[in-house]
Amino acid sequence: MHDETATATDPDEQVLAVVGALNGVYADSLLLVGRILGDRRDATSATVVGADLAGIDVRLTDPDGDHDVRIDFPEPATAESQVVDAAMALVVTARERSGEPGTTSAERVIAEMGGIRTMLTRVVRVVDEHPHLRRITFRGGDLDTFAPLGPDTFLYVLLPPPGRTELTIDQGFSWESVGDMPQDERPVGAYYSMREWRPDTKELDVLFVLHGDEGPASAWAQRAAPGDPVALWGPRTAYAPPPTTTEYLLVADETGLPATAAIIESLPLGTPVRVFAEVASMDQRQALPERDGVEVTWLDRAGAEPGTTSLLDDAVRAAAPPAPTAYVWGGAESRCITAVRRYVRREVGLPREQVSLTGYWRHRDHEDDAYFDEDA
Numbered sequence: 001m002h003d004e005t006a007t008a009t010d011p012d013e014q015v016l017a018v019v020g021a022l023n024g025v026y027a028d029s030l031l032l033v034g035r036i037l038g039d040r041r042d043a044t045s046a047t048v049v050g051a052d053l054a055g056i057d058v059r060l061t062d063p064d065g066d067h068d069v070r071i072d073f074p075e076p077a078t079a080e081s082q083v084v085d086a087a088m089a090l091v092v093t094a095r096e097r098s099g100e101p102g103t104t105s106a107e108r109v110i111a112e113m114g115g116i117r118t119m120l121t122r123v124v125r126v127v128d129e130h131p132h133l134r135r136i137t138f139r140g141g142d143l144d145t146f147a148p149l150g151p152d153t154f155l156y157v158l159l160p161p162p163g164r165t166e167l168t169i170d171q172g173f174s175w176e177s178v179g180d181m182p183q184d185e186r187p188v189g190a191y192y193s194m195r196e197w198r199p200d201t202k203e204l205d206v207l208f209v210l211h212g213d214e215g216p217a218s219a220w221a222q223r224a225a226p227g228d229p230v231a232l233w234g235p236r237t238a239y240a241p242p243p244t245t246t247e248y249l250l251v252a253d254e255t256g257l258p259a260t261a262a263i264i265e266s267l268p269l270g271t272p273v274r275v276f277a278e279v280a281s282m283d284q285r286q287a288l289p290e291r292d293g294v295e296v297t298w299l300d301r302a303g304a305e306p307g308t309t310s311l312l313d314d315a316v317r318a319a320a321p322p323a324p325t326a327y328v329w330g331g332a333e334s335r336c337i338t339a340v341r342r343y344v345r346r347e348v349g350l351p352r353e354q355v356s357l358t359g360y361w362r363h364r365d366h367e368d369d370a371y372f373d374e375d376a
């Protein structure tokens with residue numbers, strides 16, 4: 001989520017790789033920008049076909065055919081890393097000029113990001129659910145004023161640099177400033193989901209998959225003890241079922257199961273929910289609420305390496321397809337969840353707003369995969 005993939009070497013191609021990726025993710029926002037700032041109010045689709053630090057080239061399609069227009073950023077970006085922000089500024093300008101009500105996907109993200117902050121807090125409890133899953137509870141400090149966004153609320157857990165015990169950042173942390181920090185001062189960390197927030201005691205539980213020492217977050221969780229300081233950057237959410245949803249399909253490996261459990265708890269009793277849950281072995285299942293309407297299929301990797309099987313995709317395909325009014329949510333290894341997303345979007349044909357399937361981590365053999373997926 002901070003690792004947009006751009007492998008091209010030409011600067012303009014790099015910019016296009018970053019901005020062009022928004023074609024899939026924020027298609028509705030690009031259409032707003034194209035219609036209003038490209039002066040083609042009847043356009044029905046907009047695609048970024050070129051980009052540089054000063055603006056984007058957009059192909060607009062309206063009843064008269066295709067039209068290529070140039071749309072300059074309000075302020076030119078000074079580096080490739082700022083181009084997405086500059087493109088986001090176009091969305092804000094387009095909305096202001098349009099005089100139209102509504103909220104596109106990029107506008108929802110902008111609103112959410114506005115509420116993001118860095119909360120300093122500490123570990124108060126560490127409980128092993130099983131040898132590869134640890135429940136770590138945070139309490140105190142800025143967490144006293146925390147408010148979750150939704151059942152899949154996730155935060156970036158910022159940790160002391162390897163070999164250090166104290167944080168090197170404070171509430172003023174920003175992703176831009178990390179690049180200016182000396183390497184050995186930079187925080188490490190990863191995104192984690194809220195498993196449970198108890199407003200009465202202001203305690204936040206997170207379930208950490210322990211996958212060894214190779215990852216700094218897993219290594220930290222393996223050694224975590226009460227009193228350890230952490231910073232939590234967030235909150236964020238990707239769960240937004242349309243109000244017309246009649247049934248839910250939830251797809252997860254170990255990393256997506258904490259949010260899966262929280263989503264089930266958030267739904268009215270009796271709601272039809274099908275869960276496909278991949279785990280290392282049957283004794284590493286995570287507790288999911290047992291309720292009328294909730295049907296869980298456990299998928300046992302049986303010794304296979306995490307992130308290397310097609311268990312989730314195979315199981316989802318073998319089952320009855322989701323209804324046209326279903327909402328499909330999931331979190332698992334990037335390539336595994338991409339396979340499910342392609343099936344649900346391209347073959348079942350569910351529209352984008354009914355599907356939120358996110359790569360929660362990448363197997364080391366998949367690190368060159370593009371972060372953005374055209375079906376996202």
Ligand SMILES: Cc1cc2nc3c(=O)[nH]c(=O)nc-3n(C[C@H](O)[C@H](O)[C@H](O)COP(=O)(O)OP(=O)(O)OC[C@H]3O[C@@H](n4cnc5c(N)ncnc54)[C@H](O)[C@@H]3O)c2cc1C
Pocket residue numbers: 154189190191192193194206207208209210211214215216217218219254255256258259306331358359360361362363364
């Ligand atoms: C929105 C969101 C919510 C998430 N919620 C949770 C959560 O609640 N609980 C949770 O445990 N994880 C969760 N994750 C996944 C977690 O962020 C990743 O597993 C992350 O890579 C862990 O960071 P790390 O520093 O341990 O390893 P990294 O430094 O990222 O990776 C080091 C190596 O470990 C491998 N690796 C990473 N994760 C795993 C894994 N789970 N199993 C096996 N190998 C792995 C990588 O392929 C790499 O080779 C979530 C991710 C996202 C995006």
